[in-house]
Every structure is written in structure tokens, then in C-alpha cells.
Amino acid sequence: MRFFTKNIILxxxxxxxxxxxxxxxxxxxxxxxxxxxxxxxxxxxKVLKDLRVEEKKRINIWADAVSQMASISIxxxxxxxxxxxxxxxxxxxxxWLGSNSELKAYRNLNPVELLLQKEIENIEENTPDSVxxxxxxxxxxxxxxxxxxxKLNNKSFLEEQINKMKYSIPILIQSAKKDKNGExxxxxxxxxxxxxxxxxxxxxxxxxxxEFNKLSRESKNFIDKLKKLPVIIxxxxxxxxxxxxxxxYYSKKSQQDKLWxxxxxxxxxxxxxxxxxxxxxxxxxxxxxxxxxxILEIEKDTTRLQQIANRFSKIGSSxxxxxxxxxxxxxxxxxxxxxxxxxxxxxxxxxxxxxxxxSINLSPELFSWVIENLLKNxxxxxxxxxxxxxxxxxxxxxxxxxxxxxxxxxxxNRDFKKVFDPGxxxxxxxxxxxxxxxxxxxxxxHSGKIFVLKSxxxxxxxxxxxxxx
Numbered sequence: 001m002r003f004f005t006k007n008i009i010l011x012x013x014x015x016x017x018x019x020x021x022x023x024x025x026x027x028x029x030x031x032x033x034x035x036x037x038x039x040x041x042x043x044x045x046k047v048l049k050d051l052r053v054e055e056k057k058r059i060n061i062w063a064d065a066v067s068q069m070a071s072i073s074i075x076x077x078x079x080x081x082x083x084x085x086x087x088x089x090x091x092x093x094x095x096w097l098g099s100n101s102e103l104k105a106y107r108n109l110n111p112v113e114l115l116l117q118k119e120i121e122n123i124e125e126n127t128p129d130s131v132x133x134x135x136x137x138x139x140x141x142x143x144x145x146x147x148x149x150x151k152l153n154n155k156s157f158l159e160e161q162i163n164k165m166k167y168s169i170p171i172l173i174q175s176a177k178k179d180k181n182g183e184x185x186x187x188x189x190x191x192x193x194x195x196x197x198x199x200x201x202x203x204x205x206x207x208x209x210x211e212f213n214k215l216s217r218e219s220k221n222f223i224d225k226l227k228k229l230p231v232i233i234x235x236x237x238x239x240x241x242x243x244x245x246x247x248x249y250y251s252k253k254s255q256q257d258k259l260w261x262x263x264x265x266x267x268x269x270x271x272x273x274x275x276x277x278x279x280x281x282x283x284x285x286x287x288x289x290x291x292x293x294x295i296l297e298i299e300k301d302t303t304r305l306q307q308i309a310n311r312f313s314k315i316g317s318s319x320x321x322x323x324x325x326x327x328x329x330x331x332x333x334x335x336x337x338x339x340x341x342x343x344x345x346x347x348x349x350x351x352x353x354x355x356x357x358x359s360i361n362l363s364p365e366l367f368s369w370v371i372e373n374l375l376k377n378x379x380x381x382x383x384x385x386x387x388x389x390x391x392x393x394x395x396x397x398x399x400x401x402x403x404x405x406x407x408x409x410x411x412x413n414r415d416f417k418k419v420f421d422p423g424x425x426x427x428x429x430x431x432x433x434x435x436x437x438x439x440x441x442x443x444x445x446h447s448g449k450i451f452v453l454k455s456x457x458x459x460x461x462x463x464x465x466x467x468x469x
Contacts (some may be wrong), residue, residue: 010165016241023237030230037223044216051209055092056167062089063201065168066105069201071174090117095162099173103152104199110148112208116141122137133195165202171198189339268312278302288326311365320445325394327356330402333368334390337375344385351392360400360469363464366441371452374404374463380427381408381461394469403453411459419452424438442467 032180060104065085089107091114108114123130151157175194177185185193279302285295314320315446331349337349371390378388386407393401410420418424422436442450448467455461 019237019241023233026233027094027230030233032225034223036093041216041220041223044212045269046215048209048212051212052205058089059092059094059167059201059203060169061085062092062094065169066201067171067173067199069105071172071288090114092203092206093165093166094201097162097200097202099197099199103107103158104153106161108207109152110144111207113144113148117143121131164204166204167202169201170200170204171199173199178321183376220355245322265313265315268309269310271312275302275309288341311369314363314366320366321361322363323359324362324364325357325359326362326367327358329362329364329368330371330390330392332377333371337372337379341379344382345379345382346392347389348387349390349392352394355392355394358394358400358469360467361440362446362467366445370438370441370465371402371404373438377406377434377463378404378406378461381406381410383409399466400469402467404463404465406461407459408461410455410459410461411452413455415453416452421448 062085065082068079068082068085091108094104094106094109095109098104115135120134120141123134123137127133152161166399174194174196176197178183187193278298282295282299282302285298330351334347336348341347375388375390382388389403389405391403391405393403395401415424420439422433424436439450442448442465446467448465450463450465453462453464
């Protein structure tokens with residue numbers, strides 16, 4: 001436990017470094033995954049291209065088989081291989097159109113029919129004895145075929161099917177010449193005369209390619225969603241870091257506040273114990289034959305010590321503010337500092353007489369402490385002679401402004417904010433706690449602001465306090 005207490009800063013830094021490393025590792029692995037996925041997508045496109053090439057070859061063979069089957073001469077026997085080739089096309093949707101765009105045949109246009117055909121093939125392969133089920137399926141597929149063929153007789157439906165096709169292959173059809181009576185004409189060698197017409201086989205991607213495309217699209221959509229993951233991880237990490245920082249900051253601040261209040265109260269307690277004794281001795285001395293002026297000075301110092309103890313005891317306490325006339329508080333503080341300053345320093349207090357009885361919510365002890373600290377800092381900056389002015393401005397809005405103005409050595413612009421940081425001092429024996437304490441009292445206890453308004457060395461330096469009326 002002692003090790004953790006002594007090395008808390010090192011441990012915090014180590015945790016931050018490890019968190020950053022983990023975050024960047026996740027981001028790196030995510031990026032690598034996307035790179036790998038991109039290569040997979042490229043391979044998919046190549047496979048798809050190869051599939052289309054193979055399908056083109058198959059459909060060309062199928063179109064040749066259709067051409068040969070349609071061009072068979074009278075008396076010739078159809079080669080069984082041609083029938084096998086025509087039947088082998090069981091997944092590429094194709095339509096055979098005549099030279100006048102009339103429908104001659106089609107293949108694999110109805111996806112419902114194809115699904116039923118696959119079910120039948122599955123039943124025949126796995127449960128060939130299910131005769132009743134097979135008969136039901138065959139009857140069902142027969143009905144579906146008839147319904148679809150009826151639809152194809154509708155010209156608009158046929159055109160719709162034709163428009164779905166992407167590719168076209170011309171095929172040459174040789175047919176026997178016939179006379180007006182429909183009789184086949186022969187040449188001098190008794191060979192039938194033939195006419196050559198150009199028909200077309202139109203087709204589109206097979207259902208396998210369509211399914212492949214569908215899966216690719218779904219995969220791409222999923223990857224597109226995953227691409228947002230690094231940004232989400234980064235945002236979550238930033239939010240976690242921000243929350244952790246706030247938690248650490250406010251935890252540390254809370255500890256500092258408790259320490260500050262504890263030290264202040266303990267200081268008040270330690271001063272209070274001998275102070276009570278001193279006040280008793282003052283009362284005792286009053287009854288002795290001692291010059292009253294001496295006793296009066298001792299009493300002033302004990303009263304001052306009592307005031308300091310009260311100020312320290314107020315630090316960390318709640319419900320400090322009460323309605324107080326601010327002009328008397330400022331006058332009393334200025335008078336106290338003036339009596340203890342060099343005679344070569346000119347003090348002045350400026351305010352509107354209409355504000356003489358102005359009351360605001362403040363803690364008289366702490367607020368006078370702030371003004372006292374600011375005045376003492378002005379005295380230090382003057383170097384034995386100069387002018388110090390305390391000015392109160394009652395604005396038209398809800399703000400009340402108190403300015404402490406001097407013509408001392410001033411504050412560098414770069415230190416306008418630093419002067420209120422704990423430990424910042426330009427004095428050889430300074431602790432750097434005076435202005436820090438002032439800021440704490442004004443901002444935390446009076447919900448106001450304190451800042452260096454301007455500083456021109458040996459001309460004018462203004463420290464401004466703004467509090468709510």
C-alpha cells in the first residue's frame with residue numbers, strides 16, 4: 001500500500017500509457033482486418049468474373065445444342081448428347097426467341113419451380129421410397145408450370161421477363177423449305193431445301209451468381225457498418241479518458257480542499273489555544289499598575305490574532321455568506337493596512353455616495369482577508385513609495401466590481417493567470433499562497449471572479465474582483 005501511495009503519479013501515468021497502447025492496438029488490428037477484408041472483396045470479384053465466364057461458355061454450348069436440335073433435317077436422328085446438354089441447364093434463366101421475337105422455349109424462369117425441383121431432387125436422394133410425397137411435389141410443380149406458361153402468353157408479362165435478361169446470343173436455325181401446301185421441297189439430288197434464319201437465346205445471371213451477389217452485398221453492408229467501429233472505439237476511449245480525467249481531477253481537488261480546510265482549521269485551533277491564554281493575561285494586566293498604552297497595543301495584537309484565527313476557521317465551512325454593508329468592510333480593511341504601511345504611500349478609496357449603504361451577501365472575515373492580501377501585494381510592488389487606490393463600481397447589471405489599483409512594478413502579461421496558482425511568487429521569502437487564497441475565497445465562497453485586468457509597469461496595475469450583488 002505504501003508503494004502505491006508513494007508512486008501514485010507514476011502508476012497513473014503507467015495506466016494512461018497502457019490504455020493508449022491497448023486502444024491503438026485495437027485500432028491497428030481493426031485496420032488490418034479491413035485491409036484483409038478488402039483483399040477478400042477483390043477475390044470475390046475475381047471469382048464472380050470467373051463464374052460469369054464459365055456461365056457464358058455453358059450458355060453458348062446450350063445455345064449451340066438448341067440450334068442443332070432446331071436445325072435437324074428430316075430423317076435425321078437427334079444425338080442424345082444434345083438432349084443431355086439442353087437438360088443440363090438447371091440454373092441459368094434463358095429464353096429462346098424466334099426471328100420475329102416470338103417465344104419458342106424458355107428455361108429456369110420461375111424461381112418457385114426451381115425450388116420445388118431442388119426439393120424433389122433432395123427427396124429422391126435421401127428418401128427415395130417416399131412415393132406419395134414425390135407424387136405430391138410432381139403434381140405441385142406441374143400446376144406451377146401451367147400457371148407460369150399461361151402468364152407467358154400475356155405479352156406484357158413476357159416483355160417483363162425479356163427485360164430481365166442481360167445478355168443475348170444469336171443462333172442460326174436451318175429449317176426445311178415448304179411450298180404453299182406445306183410440303184417440303186427437295187433439290188435434284190432429292191435433298192430437302194433449307195432456309196437459314198437467325199434466332200436469339202437471351203439469358204441472365206444464374207441463381208447461383210444472384211445468390212453470390214446477394215451474399216456479397218450483405219457482407220459489404222456489414223463491413224461498411226464495421227468501418228465505423230474504429231471511430232466508435234476512438235470516441236468511447238476519448239470519453240473514458242475524459243471521464244477518468246474528470247474523476248481523477250475532482251478526486252484530487254476534493255482531497256486538496258479537505259487538506260486545505262483541515263490545515264486551516266488546525267491552524268485556527270493551534271492559534272486559539274495560546275490566544276485564549278494571552279487574552280486572559282491581558283485582562284490580568286489591566287488590573288495591574290501598567291501603562292494603559294502598552295496594554296492597548298497588546299490588546300490590539302491579540303484582537304488581530306483572534307481575527308486571523310476566525311478567518312482560518314471559516315475556511316471549509318458552509319453557510320458563510322450573510323447580508324453585509326460592503327463599504328464599511330472595505331474602509332476598515334484599508335484603514336488597517338494604511339496604518340501599517342509606509343508614510344510615502346498614498347491610499348485612496350473611491351465609490352459612489354449612493355452606494356454607501358449597499359449590502360451584499362459575503363463573508364466579512366474572508367472578504368476583508370482578500371482585500372488585505374491584495375493591498376499588501378500592491379505595497380510590495382511599490383517599493384516604499386507610490387499610490388494605491390481602492391475603487392468600488394456598482395454596475396447597472398447584477399455585478400459589483402472592486403478594483404485594487406497601484407503604480408508599482410506590475411505583472412508580466414504571461415503571468416496574468418499564473419499569479420493565482422499555488423506556489424507562484426516573485427518574492428524571495430514568499431510562499432505563493434496569498435493570491436491563490438484570494439482566488440479560492442472569491443470563486444468558491446462568493447461565486448465571483450478575480451483576475452488581472454491590466455498591468456503597465458510603474459503606471460497602472462489593476463486587479464479586479466467581480467461578485468454578484
